[in-house]
Amino acid sequence: xxxxxxxxxxxxxxxxxxxxxxxxxxxxxxxxxxxxxxxxxxxxxxxxxxxxxxxxxxxxxxxxxxxxxxxxxxxxxxxxxxxxxxxxxxxxxxxxxxxxxxxxxxxxxxxxxxxxxxxxxxxxxxxxxxxxxxxxxxxxxxxxxxxxxxxxxxxxxxxxxxxxxxxxxxxxxxxxxxxxxxxxxxxxxxxxxxxxxxxxxxxxxxxxxxxxxxxxxxxxxxxxxxxxxxxxxxxxxxxxxxxxxxxxxxxxxxxxxxxxxxxxxxxxxxxxxxxxxxxxxxxxxxxx
Amino acid sequence: xxxxxxxxxxxxxxxxxxxxxxxxxxxxxxxxxxxxxxxxxxxxxxxxxxxxxxxxxxxxxxxxxxxxxxxxxxxxxxxxxxxxxxxxxxxxxxxxxxxxxxxxxxxxxxxxx
Numbered sequence: 001x002x003x004x005x006x007x008x009x010x011x012x013x014x015x016x017x018x019x020x021x022x023x024x025x026x027x028x029x030x031x032x033x034x035x036x037x038x039x040x041x042x043x044x045x046x047x048x049x050x051x052x053x054x055x056x057x058x059x060x061x062x063x064x065x066x067x068x069x070x071x072x073x074x075x076x077x078x079x080x081x082x083x084x085x086x087x088x089x090x091x092x093x094x095x096x097x098x099x100x101x102x103x104x105x106x107x108x109x110x111x112x113x114x115x116x117x118x119x120x121x122x123x124x125x126x127x128x129x130x131x132x133x134x135x136x137x138x139x140x141x142x143x144x145x146x147x148x149x150x151x152x153x154x155x156x157x158x159x160x161x162x163x164x165x166x167x168x169x170x171x172x173x174x175x176x177x178x179x180x181x182x183x184x185x186x187x188x189x190x191x192x193x194x195x196x197x198x199x200x201x202x203x204x205x206x207x208x209x210x211x212x213x214x215x216x217x218x219x220x221x222x223x224x225x226x227x228x229x230x231x232x233x234x235x236x237x238x239x240x241x242x243x244x245x246x247x248x249x250x251x252x253x254x255x256x257x258x259x260x261x262x263x264x265x266x267x268x269x270x271x272x273x274x275x276x277x278x279x280x281x282x283x284x285x286x287x288x
Numbered sequence: 289x290x291x292x293x294x295x296x297x298x299x300x301x302x303x304x305x306x307x308x309x310x311x312x313x314x315x316x317x318x319x320x321x322x323x324x325x326x327x328x329x330x331x332x333x334x335x336x337x338x339x340x341x342x343x344x345x346x347x348x349x350x351x352x353x354x355x356x357x358x359x360x361x362x363x364x365x366x367x368x369x370x371x372x373x374x375x376x377x378x379x380x381x382x383x384x385x386x387x388x389x390x391x392x393x394x395x396x397x398x399x400x401x
Contacts, residue, residue: 015376059364059367060312060315060316060319060362060364060365060367060368061319064312064313064316065305065309065312065313065362066313082319083319083320083321084319084368084371085318085319085324085367085368085371085372086367086368086370086371087371154300154362154364155300155301155302155305155362156299156300156301156302157301195297196363196367196377196380196381197298197353197357197363197366197380197384198296198297198298198354198357198384199295199296199354199384199385200294200295200296200297201296201380201381201384201385202381202385202392202395202396202399204396204399204400205399206399206400229293229294229299232294232297232299233293233294233297236297237297237298237299237300237363238363264400265396265397265399265400266393266396266397266399266400268376268377268378269377269378269381269396271399271400
């Protein structure tokens with residue numbers, strides 16, 4: 001059976017992609033951020049995932065306001081990286097696993113999540129930057145198959161934190177009912193606090209971020225009591241991307257322990273963060 | 289809709305999305321290099337092609353972020369217009385808050401202390 005072995009949450013700020021392209025990992029500005037990825041890379045190496053389920057938000061590459069799905073799931077053999085209009089390098093396409101995608105889609109709809117399925121999908125920095133960060137030596141030959149799960153964080157009304165948590169639970173159940181022996185890691189991308197628009201642009205809330213980083217590990221259901229407006233107020237207009245993290249956490253159905261976290265202000269206009277979680281089944285926990 | 293609870297913050301909802309549709313459609317087209325070039329060759333003609341209203345055209349002409357937002361622009365699509373102008377999100381933040389870019393960067397760094 002497929003097994004979700006853990007999850008990684010990470011910021012997906014476009015400037016990170018540029019810094020990688022320009023080899024700035026050791027610049028004084030970037031070092032405190034990139035240093036936070038060493039333990040994540042070590043964990044990922046021993047986790048040996050076959051598949052990454054990528055929970056992210058599109059920022060106007062694949063989806064426009066003409067059709068804006070609340071939840072969309074990729075069902076393609078590959079996903080294109082494309083020009084986003086401001087100079088981020090275009091990467092090699094990301095391989096998909098269409099069979100697992102359709103299994104996920106079948107189960108989510110049966111579980112009353114009326115998602116949009118996408119057989120043709122370009123993925124933007126919300127997807128590509130985490131891949132670039134966490135598979136730095138891939139040289140464009142990505143070592144995992146991917147399944148994009150895109151959540152609308154662009155146009156209100158957005159799904160509530162509770163709804164995203166439940167979506168995550170349903171993703172977890174669906175993946176773990178897949179008969180193939182696959183090791184799956186869930187990525188949740190974006191955040192933490194930031195606001196790009198309005199006269200409150202530049203808003204960052206360290207206190208709230210640290211609360212989220214802690215609570216998502218030990219008491220994630222407490223986060224489902226937040227409203228979307230709570231997130232806008234406390235995390236900033238674009239800090240609502242934390243919905244992706246909540247969904248990711250929801251997908252971990254076993255005993256969850258924190259392997260690593262890092263938090264650094266600022267990266268671009270944003271509080272940069274990383275969190276690595278291990279997910280063990282009941283049986284694994286007892287054997288350990 | 290300017291959310292009354294949260295000063296200086298736009299809750300980009302259906303009303304905004306209706307108002308800004310043409311402006312955002314134009315900015316969405318800037319994902320393509322050919323479209324960016326076409327805009328640069330004749331900005332006015334390109335605005336006409338996408339049916340921008342006078343408020344939106346003026347905001348584009350003035351490169352004024354708060355006016356672009358007031359005209360229904362969504363920051364993620366506007367970012368593609370900013371890309372044409374070689375402006376990053378600190379430049380946009382500085383303009384919206386009336387700060388110098390250096391002061392805006394210092395404000396960001398100060399949030400970490």
